Amino acid sequence: MSEKCIYCGMEITGEGIAREIDGDKIKFCSRHCAVMFEGLEKKGRMKAAIMAERNAIIADIEKERGTRVITMIHRREPWEEKDESQINIEDTEHVLMRLRQTPEDVDLILHTPGGLVLASEMIAMAVKNHQANVTVIIPFYAMSGGTLIALAADEIIMEKDSVLGPVDPQLGGMPAGALISLLERKLMENISDDNIMLSEEARKGLIRVQKMVMWLLEDKMDKGNAEKLAEFLTGGYMTHDTPIVFDVAKRFGLKVREGVPRGVYDLFRTFEFGACPRPQYAKY
Numbered sequence: 001m002s003e004k005c006i007y008c009g010m011e012i013t014g015e016g017i018a019r020e021i022d023g024d025k026i027k028f029c030s031r032h033c034a035v036m037f038e039g040l041e042k043k044g045r046m047k048a049a050i051m052a053e054r055n056a057i058i059a060d061i062e063k064e065r066g067t068r069v070i071t072m073i074h075r076r077e078p079w080e081e082k083d084e085s086q087i088n089i090e091d092t093e094h095v096l097m098r099l100r101q102t103p104e105d106v107d108l109i110l111h112t113p114g115g116l117v118l119a120s121e122m123i124a125m126a127v128k129n130h131q132a133n134v135t136v137i138i139p140f141y142a143m144s145g146g147t148l149i150a151l152a153a154d155e156i157i158m159e160k161d162s163v164l165g166p167v168d169p170q171l172g173g174m175p176a177g178a179l180i181s182l183l184e185r186k187l188m189e190n191i192s193d194d195n196i197m198l199s200e201e202a203r204k205g206l207i208r209v210q211k212m213v214m215w216l217l218e219d220k221m222d223k224g225n226a227e228k229l230a231e232f233l234t235g236g237y238m239t240h241d242t243p244i245v246f247d248v249a250k251r252f253g254l255k256v257r258e259g260v261p262r263g264v265y266d267l268f269r270t271f272e273f274g275a276c277p278r279p280q281y282a283k284y
């Protein structure tokens, strides 16, 4: 295998430029990359080296699959103190920008416990509206908002035990279905104003997500099956952390295929293990 530049990830042709940094002999593709790398702080160097490694892995996946890769991976970065744990509006900007700049077929590598509903909806819409094919690749899990995004894809590649999850909205940590049912279970005068308003929001949120799921599925299956799947995912029949595995997704008519490309796991090795938050909604 040819050597790659630690700063830019390009292949080193010929001798390259060698430098001794912190006692290690490091090779660069050019004088420019050596100077740039030497000018970075320690964490910056770590980041540059990891990003170059990732770019090289992604380039290999793109070559193998004939696609362009976009990633949305919520896992702790080795050079950062805080966790990027959820789908937020910055993810939306990143993914939308990349999709708009990429007219080709896209592989979207998804690894997330979910997050902001609006952010997830915007990404899902952009995935569905993308002019070429979008394949969502789920090596481990894409819960909640992540599942919503996966529903928008032309195809989902996962493993037998990768999981999707229900997409019913959660308001203040409470499931929409449970909030709505509060109004049927208790006398109105015994429910606080706050909870009455919250359950009204829950009702609107649930209708909105159901309509979104129906729209995402309308060109992928017939209306009857789309209604069944939308009801299953939003009806509040299961806790928000219930794993929906490959076989279940397939039985509901989603276009799923087994076999995450090896390169995706190489990519995950460049992230920090252990400290990332899990998709944990119910505690047992």
Ligand SMILES: [Zn+2]
Residues within 6 Å of the ligand: 005, 006, 007, 008, 009, 010, 028, 029, 030, 033
């Ligand atoms: Zn370089």
